[in-house]
Amino acid sequence: MEYLMYIVFGIAGIAIGIFLGKALFKANTQKQIDEADRQLEKANQDAKRITDEAKLQAETLKKEKLLEAKEKFVQLRSEHEKEVLERNKKVVESETKARSLEQSLTSKNSNLDKQIKENEAIKESLNKQIELVNQKKAELEKHQEEHIQRLEKVAGLTAEEAKQQLIESLKSEAHTRALVLQQEIIEDAKTKANKEARKIIIQTIQRTAAEQAIENAVTVFNLESDEIKGQIIGREGRNIRAIEAATGVDLVVDDTPEAIILSSFDPLRREIARLSLQRLVSDGRIHPARIEEVVEKTRKQIEEQVMEIGERTVIELGIHGLHKELVRMVGRMRFRSSYGQNLLMHSRETANLCGIMAAELGLNPKLAKRAGLLHDIGKVPDEETELSHALLGAKLAEKYGENPAVVNAIGAHHDEMEMQYVISPIIQACDAISGARPGARREIMQQYIQRIKDLENLATAYNGVEKAYAIQAGRELRVIVEADKVGDADSDKLSFEIAQKIQTEMTYPGQIKVTVIREKRAVNIAR
Structure with a gap:
């Protein structure tokens, strides 16, 4: 029973709670609805106010744009009127110029017509004058032919023959003058070349200090x-x-x-x-x-x-890239001598002289030094051969891959090969300078001078020899003969006889080349 009462009271309490909750919810909902109505009314008022302000601003902006458009229209209208005025002005000016140009063309046309008429008149007069000139020319040619015929009768020559004789005489005179001028140029060039060569050789010798070595x-x-x-x-x-x-x-x-x-x-x-x-x-x-x-x-x-x-x-x-065998031969030169002159010292001296002389002449000094150092390697062979030292040296240099210019310089430094490169005569000259200087070889100065004199006296003893000069330190004898006494055939015979006599009667180093020179000079003096 009590439990039943408790249940009834509980249900009643729950019903009362639900009723009170509904009442409270309804009251709150009403408040919220009222609040929402107030906010809605306020929003409507704000929207109306913003709309009014926007309309006012739009009206103001519209008035401003209208004013700007009117001003722009006025400005464009004034610019358009100015352009129209300028165009009209230019049209008027162009019409004026066209009228003036038309007037000038009309006047020029009239002037041209006048000039054409005048030129036609001048042309007619010139044609008449040309006809007169042609007539006079024909008369002159006729008179000239008659005159030439009279001259041919008097001279006994035709005009072509006389012209040919005149041309031949002018040619001969011009040829003679050209020969004289050519001879003068050659003599001047020889003088300058010899002077420059002596200068280069002297400077080269002076710049090289050499030892006096006797082995x-x-x-x-x-x-x-x-x-x-x-x-x-x-x-x-x-x-x-x-x-x-x-x-x-x-x-x-x-x-x-x-x-x-x-x-x-x-x-x-x-x-x-x-x-x-x-x-x-x-x-x-x-x-x-x-x-x-x-x-x-x-x-x-x-x-x-x-x-x-x-x-x-x-x-x-300063020589690079030399083959080892050639380097060994250069070292062997230290223990060799040539006529009392140490071969290595001679080769070093020749190399230095060649380098200096080549530099003075604008050639390759390194190549000249190389050829100067190797020019006597034929004197230190591993095996003896029948070849001369110059030809053997050229053969060895070619074998070990030396430059063709170096090979030719070695083989030609005693004129046993034809000189094909510019450095070849330089090697020959420097070899002679090194070997012929006093003190270089065992031969003393007095003996050297005496040997040169004996060489010259031997040549001058022959009939018809005018002068004899020993050059290149006695390695060449140049014999100048009288052209009236010695003929061309006799020159060959004389050269052979002198060479044989030198070979049998004299003692000398190396070899001696005998050159016989025969020339006929015709000298006349114009006073």
């Missing part, structure tokens, strides 16, 4: 005491024979105190023998087996030294 065919080996001579000779001379057999050098052991003489034409062999003896004497063990061992070691050392000398020489001269 002998013997070397003196000094000893500490004469007791060592016995050790060098050995029992029954076996040691000295072993040294001579191993080195190819003759040992002269005489009464000279504390000295042994090494004799050989080859300086390289003498140097090997000298160094070998020095090692043997310092070591104290001197017997054939030891001698062969030391000589072999010394020979290898000398080969290394030769290569080092060659490399140092080409570096000092």
Whole structure:
């Protein structure tokens, strides 16, 4: 029962709560509706106010745009009127100019008509004058023909023959004058060329400092005491024979105190023998087996030294890309001599002279230096041949890939090949300068001068020889003969006879070229 009551009371409470909730919700909803009505009314008022303001602004803007449009229209109208006025003005001016141009053309046409009439009158008068001139010309030609016929009768020549004779005489006179002028130009060019050549050669010689070197065919080996001579000779001379057999050098052991003489034409062999003896004497063990061992070691050392000398020489001269065999040959020149002049010193001096002279002449100084250094490599071959040293040197240079100009310069420096390049005569001249200067070779100054005089006197002793000159340090003899006494055929015979006599009667280095010169000069003086 009590539970039932509780349930009834609960249901009643819930019903009361629902009723009160509905009442409250209705009251709140009414308030919200009233608030929304108020906001709506306010929004309508704001919209009306904004609409009124927009209408007012639109009216104002419309009035302003209308005013601007009116002003623009007025402005465009005034500009249009100005353009119309200017166009009208130009049209009036062009019409005025057209009228004036028409008037001027009319006046010019009338003037042209007058000039045409005048020109026709002048043309008629000129035609009449031309007819008169033609008549006079015909009369003159007739008179000229009659005059020429009379002259031909008097002179006995036709006009063509006389004209030909005049032309021939003028040609001869012009040819003579041209020959005189040509001779004067040639003489002037020769004088200037010789003067310039002498200047270049003198400057080249002055700029090159060279040594005076004299090599002998013997070397003196000094000893500490004469007791060592016995050790060098050995029992029954076996040691000295072993040294001579191993080195190819003759040992002269005489009464000279504390000295042994090494004799050989080859300086390289003498140097090997000298160094070998020095090692043997310092070591104290001197017997054939030891001698062969030391000589072999010394020979290898000398080969290394030769290569080092060659490399140092080409570096000092600024020569690059030289074949190793050619470098070795350059080093071997240090131990060779030519008529008492050290071959390497001579080649270095020639190379420097060639470089300076080539630079003075505007040629390639490096190529000239290269040819100057290698010009005598034919004197230091590995194997002896029948070729001259110039031709052999050219062959070796060509074999080891040298420039054709260098090959030609080497082969032609004694005129055994034809000179094909400009540097070839430079090499020949510098070789002569280096070998012919006093002190360069063993021959002293007085002997050199005497040899040159004997060479010239030998040539002048022949009948018909007018003058004889020894040039190129005595390597060439130029003989000038009298043209009236010696003919062309006799010149060949005379050259051969002089060369044979020099070969049989004189002692000289190298070779001598004999050149016989015969010329006929016709000299006349105009006073």
